[in-house]
Amino acid sequence: MNFEEIGKNLGLPDSIIAILPTIVDVLLALLILVIGFIVAGAVGSQLSKTLQKRKVDKSLAGFLASLLRWLLIAATVIIVLGRFGFETTSLVALLGSAGIAIGLALQGNLSHFASGVMILLFRPFKVDDYIASSGYEGTVSEIGLFTTTLVTLDNETVIIANSAVIGGPLVNYTTRGSRRAHVEVGVAYGSKVPQVLEILTAAAKRCDAVLSEPEPFTAFTGLGDSSINFTILAHCKPGEYAALLHQVRTAAYEELDKAGIEIPFPQVVVHKAAND
Template sequence: MNMDPEQLSKYVTRFIEILVDYSPKLISAFLILFIGLYAVRLINRIIRKIMIQRNLDPTLTKFLADILLWALRILLFVTFISKLGIETSSFVAILGAMGLAVGLSLQGSLSNFAGGMLIIVFKPFKVGDTIEAQGVIATVLEIQIFVTKMITGNNQTVFVPNGALSNGNIINYSMQGERRADFTFAVSYDSDIKKAKDILLKVLTDNPKVLKQPAPEVFVKNLSPASVDFAVRPWAKNADYGSVFSETLEKCKEALDEAGIAVQPYTLQK
């Protein structure tokens, strides 16, 4: 197809006229875009510093900063296309409709989102705490917006939805900094009760990981039909709890055996 040189010249001239007429809008729109992107990053950094200085929770700081970042980016994009001369009212209406549709289809996710906000604000636990919730005992690795990431004692990673987590019972083993281990040692009625008590208490006081305050306790818990049951209760720092638990079981059994005191086969620990 051959094009008339005169007609081609008219097209080129018209294109140049449109470009010249539109160039101020184009230039100003891209100036707004580039300056806006820099301003958004600057504002985001300033807000993050302010929240860190106010000692806000790191997870909450990151979450709020990310929301602010995307809100400013959307506002900047709307301003950019508006400056280009594109009608934004329909665009905003489409965004609103999309937001409503997404909200209705993600009700469960929104519940988890709300649960995450409750956890971040009220802090029933924090990263590093060992908790029991939703049938899981694990250490918290990360509190995300929709789920909480935890790791169990056997190195399994567990993701618990924040909605269920925030609405259920939570046992925080780390919040107080100290834990008490509870044991029940059952000895025969033929045993010297005072001697057995002194032996069990000595095992606790000789262990450097057992706290002096609160003081460890040993007392007769129950007189069952087949045995005298002793409650053995040492306190330990959270970091030492596991070793104190296992050492108490082992040392108490060894000490009672050496003293000739028979431990009943249904010794209970919890």
């Protein structure tokens, strides 16, 4: 494009004609920047909507959309700098080196982040699920990109790094809809086993926390040093485990007491040998 001819045809002074190519480059660069920002915003917004339609967590969808938006903006800026004669290859290499350095410095946090992305994508649990992880159990109140927050039965807030959640054993009690409790009960020797089985099962059935399906069941589990032992197996909602233990133990004690069946305490019988 002959800017000198264009300038003369427009009647521009020589001083303006001399800088006309620079003015055009600046205007074109501004146009590219504006278009780049608009496209980046539109693409990021569309990606966020698409991910949310596919049930991807809002936090992850927002992060990925923001990441794509800034990558497009960075590409636009590099293109503009290239038009002004900057060596973009060196700039890209510099940015890459900076990215590696930052990645090494934040290695632990990046591990938490990667684990958070895995949780949000593969969904081994979701908010309001009752889980056990890293020695804690409770209801999931928040799933972040770096940490997962639980609220325990003691109303304690526990924040666990996502890498610890993914890297260790994870139990999700909610996926099956119920959790089974084992309540151990010992009665005195001489008690009638069928009677005890019937009493303990009936005691469990009258507890509010015990689910009717699957039905509670009592098993004769062994012969102890001071007692014959039974185990009540009963299901409850995941968040009512402690309530079930309390209710079933209380009901079992009351019903056994009514039936006159003794719950023994540990004892040792010592026989003294006669002296010759």
